[in-house]
Amino acid sequence: MRASRSNRSCCTRRSSPRRRRSFSGWERSARAxxxxxxxxxxxxxxxxxxGTGYPRGLKGEEIHLYGRITAVADVFDALGSDRVYKKAWELDRILTLFREERGRHFDPQLVDVFMEELPRILEVRDRYRDELQE
Known part of the structure; x- marks a missing residue:
């Protein structure tokens, strides 16, 4: 495990329900x-x-490539999908967020690749869209 750059203790970083869920999911996967x-x-x-994320406050390439890729995919899917508590965002709004968060939330190189591959990504998304969506 990589060392955290944060001064907060491990337990403090895992104190919120969301942070505990992330860590416990990791523990379950590792044990399995x-x-x-x-x-x-x-x-x-x-x-x-x-470096402002959680659970460990990792920054830049301290975050494994798998986690950086998953972050892009997860946010794209979450924002573009209807949820019980929200409607899906329009594609233009999602792309604006990715441009704004390039180098802050997301790896800038991965955002560039995401934008370059967007037509293929949209094709896959549309092909496998949830059947329950209207």
Whole structure:
């Protein structure tokens, strides 16, 4: 495990329900012997490129590539999907957020790749869109 750059204790960083859920999901995956990709992605996808994420406050390339990729995919999916508590965002609004958060929330190189590959990503998204969506 990489050392945290944060001065807060490990327990303090895991104090909120969301942070505990991220850590406990990581623990379950690790105990179950899941592959490293799944375990690392689950644990690190809430970290942010600028170091303000959780659970460990990792920054930049301290965040494993799997976690950085999963963060982009997770946010894109979450914002573009209807939820009980919110409507899906329009694509233009999502893309604006990615441009604004490039280098803050997200790895700037991954945002560039995401934008370059957007037509293919949208094709896959549309092909496998939840059947329950109207």
């Amino acid at each position: 012997g899941r592959r490293r990709r799944a375990t690392t992605s689950r644990y690190e996808h809430h970290e942010k490129w600028d």
